[in-house]
Amino acid sequence: MAGKAQAEGYPSGKEGAGSGVRAQAARAVAAVLAGRSLSEALPPLLAALPARDRGLAQELAFGVLREFEPLAFLADGLVKSRPKPAEVFALLLVGLYQLLHTRVPEHAVVHATVEAARLLKAQRLGGLVNGVLRTFMREREARLARWQAADPATRHALPGWLWQRLGADWPDAREAVAEALGQHPPMTLRVNAAKGTREAYLARLAEAGLAAEPTRHAPFGVRLAQPQPIERLPGFAAGEVSVQDQAAQLCTGLVELHPGLRVLDACAAPGGKTLALLEREPGLAMLALDADATRLVRVTENLARAGLAAEVRAADAGDPASWWDGRPFDLILLDAPCSATGVIRRHPDIKRLRRETDIAALARQQDRLLDALWPLLAPGGRMLYMTCSILREENDVRIDAFLQRRADAIEQPIKAEWGHPLPHGRQTLPGEDGMDGFYYCLLARAS
Incomplete structure (x- = not known):
């Protein structure tokens, strides 16, 4: 304990x-x-x-x-x-x-x-x-x-099925992951680079009496020594900084951006990725899509706070016929619905709400979204598939199956100092460098 x-x-x-x-x-x-x-x-x-x-x-x-x-x-x-x-x-x-x-x-x-x-x-x-x-x-x-x-699962405060899954997927790291999932997570911020530098924001935090340090891998990330109410964060109301874990921030470094690029954030709520990309390149033609209209309110609020513009729409990403205008996207971000096992330390109720039988159903949903969204990608375009799961059935196993189904899908290697390389894509594990557990894989559509 x-x-x-x-x-x-x-x-x-x-x-x-x-x-x-x-x-x-x-x-x-x-x-x-x-x-x-x-x-x-x-x-x-x-x-x-x-x-x-x-x-x-x-x-x-x-x-x-x-x-x-x-x-x-x-x-x-x-x-x-x-x-x-x-x-x-x-x-x-x-x-x-x-x-x-x-x-x-x-x-x-x-x-x-x-x-x-x-x-x-x-x-x-x-x-x-x-x-x-x-x-x-x-x-x-x-x-x-x-x-x-x-039994070991009880000692490590995990459901038995999850302990077994971690042993199968991460045998050498299981104990460390289990320990990390039981810890209080750090509060990490993303500095809006369009409104100031990370160094300048760290100085502002120090002036406000808030201890913080730069994150190791996310170039705009700041980790607070102690969690704080957002009202205490300098510049938060003006969109100068947002709350986002370092692992989630890594997505912006995996894609190339330029003005006019047509981008779909397919499962956008609550909007962290949408904002992070627009902060780097405000000239993106961004569509933020999510099936949950209630959660999309947060996306709209965050865009307004940061003074950024995007089209926000409630729709099922897996049913393009109901919302797509026929114009292909240059970049699609698919933050697929998943078990969220990589963020249990932030949401410990996941251990009670998630069942092992859910994983196969989630995998089917991930396949459905991959297959539905891929034809919307322009030739030469990119898709960044990501989850906050640490279970390989939802991650590189899904990509392996997708690559076998789509001859025009080409994996783009991710070379990084963070996380663990998998047969397809790259995985961060909870607790490593203070991060949550996230999976990323970058795919290109053949020209």
């Missing part, structure tokens, strides 16, 4: 938050266990809390999902069966997480977590919550020893 945690902007030792925070965190975890994403479930629950308490509630919800497998193992060993409603089991996990990963005193953990059962309308189970937490406190070392003797 990870060490003592501290939420962004909230000191872990603060005791004043109380039972409401624990109840809301438990509701968020239970919602994820029922199949909702944390990004959907958590915001309205946080909004019901005083502003001063939201940081701890967020830490507890994210932390429980990050450490779910060990916490569930410990909880299951302390009860005959998982209590119902589901919020009470989630509350047990919230209590155990506090005892293991925060500096909140034990007596305060027990009191506030038992009180939270009342807020969850499960006061009859308050005694169970009290007993479980106190038993764990008495038997802590023995219980943790049992966890250490558990």
Whole structure:
């Protein structure tokens, strides 16, 4: 398990938050266990809390999902069966997480977590919550020893299927990847090179009292020493900087740009790639497409913040007949829907929401998009295929199958100091140089 945690902007030792925070965190975890994403479930629950308490509630919800497998193992060993409603089991996990990963005193953990059962309308189970937490406190070392003797997936806080997949795909790196997926991710920024240099922005951050360093591989990237609210970032509202992981920023260095180039960002939301390309070359004829109209609102907002122009359209990229005007594209970016296993440290709910059976379905969707979009590419044009997955079935295996289907597709080698070369394309792994896990492959259509 990870060490003592501290939420962004909230000191872990603060005791004043109380039972409401624990109840809301438990509701968020239970919602994820029922199949909702944390990004959907958590915001309205946080909004019901005083502003001063939201940081701890967020830490507890994210932390429980990050450490779910060990916490569930410990909880299951302390009860005959998982209590119902589901919020009470989630509350047990919230209590155990506090005892293991925060500096909140034990007596305060027990009191506030038992009180939270009342807020969850499960006061009859308050005694169970009290007993479980106190038993764990008495038997802590023995219980943790049992966890250490558990199966490797549980010890590494991963679902069993994902642990097995990592062993098959990355046998030499599996332990390091598993450890990285359990860490708090860095907050990385992309400086808008059209509005200033990275060196100048680092100086502005220093003037604002914010420690930061340049990223190793992304030429416009800046990694903050500590995550910050975007309101504290100099120039954010004026589009001088955006939040984007270093691995996601690498896409701009893999393609050649010039004014008038007709570009399709096929799965554009929330717009990081669209902005990154336009910041390098504002004269692109850019179409930002996404099937989710709600998420496209973020693309429009980000374009407006940066003062950049692109056509934004809601449509299924895999059904060009419904949106394509017949004019070929010079460059297509396909950030394909995927398992998102490379960004679990940012979205730990992925471990609960994703199933092994999803991977084959995602692979079919990736094939569908590749096949549908390829004919839209002009002869001599380029397609950059990318995912935030670390599973090869979604990455180089997909490209290998595509190259066998399309005689006019030619892989362009990616020569770089980052990541790992695969039979097709290149992969970054979580934690390496502070990056998320991303896959890239550049293809050219024969002239």
